[in-house]
Amino acid sequence: MGRHRGTAQAEVLDVQAAYAAHGPELYRFALRQLGDGGAAQDVVQEVFLRAWRAERSYDPQLASLRTWLFAIARNVVVDEARRFAVRPWQRDLTDGTDLPPAGEAGPDERLVDAWVVEEALRRIGPEHRTAIVQTHLRGRPHAEVAAELGIPVGTLRSRVFYGLKALRLAMEEMGVEP
Template identity: 35%
Template structure:
């Protein structure tokens, strides 16, 4: 089995067409990919399809993965997130189309909620951007790439306790930033 820490070797094996490398990648990361997909789609069947699509893409185009940019787990989770969001969007479109065909009125869009969600997302991005780099890196690895605190520690070359501290402190700072914005 390829070491989790050696994503470059995994990529080389996948690029060379070694089917064992795909099995290794699947064994290591399928649960994380599936977990993200099921949280977004809220549908186990769709999550299984998304997981399959992610690993088919890895098998067909392993050269798209750059080990210098992100851990393989994070890269796969990012693809899973995108695919699951696409699935949700298609599902919403299908549901709307089905309602139209059935002659039912479409629910009115809630513009206020959409604007509030968009504004909140911008505020969170700004709060993350304003963090000192050591907290921002830990937060990005954990929340944008889906790494555990242990994997964050390995990726940053720091002890696990330090990774936990940086994550906890970064989240607290984001929360404080968001509280002060809401108070205004």
């Protein structure tokens, strides 16, 4: 029993250390997104609750703890914004009136999205990553990219298609709703 208690205590200390390291930054992110201190506190609490519950799914080889927590926070903020959208009367109950319009991403959310996509791109193969970055992120024409890579356009399109599938899977593995 003493051994189990030590293990449980170590897990709590890890969560406490994660909270000490990332809690204030997560709170600021949620506050900027939602404009409500109470809702931001709820988001941070939910982030660490979900992280604690999904602790076994966290793999430091795949993403940093910070990226993983922000991916969870992004999902929780989206859930909270949806809750406000479904129950608009709750906006009147908050301490702020500058809540972002439903579905509109603020600069902080776009930054977190960029971190998540960058982390997910690291998880897919280099050929798929190059195809997606060149065509989707840089907006280059398929024919131009294919010529530069020395491959047929059809091969590039196939790499983009399967790369996007791999990217979605990588994001799901990170706990992000694509």
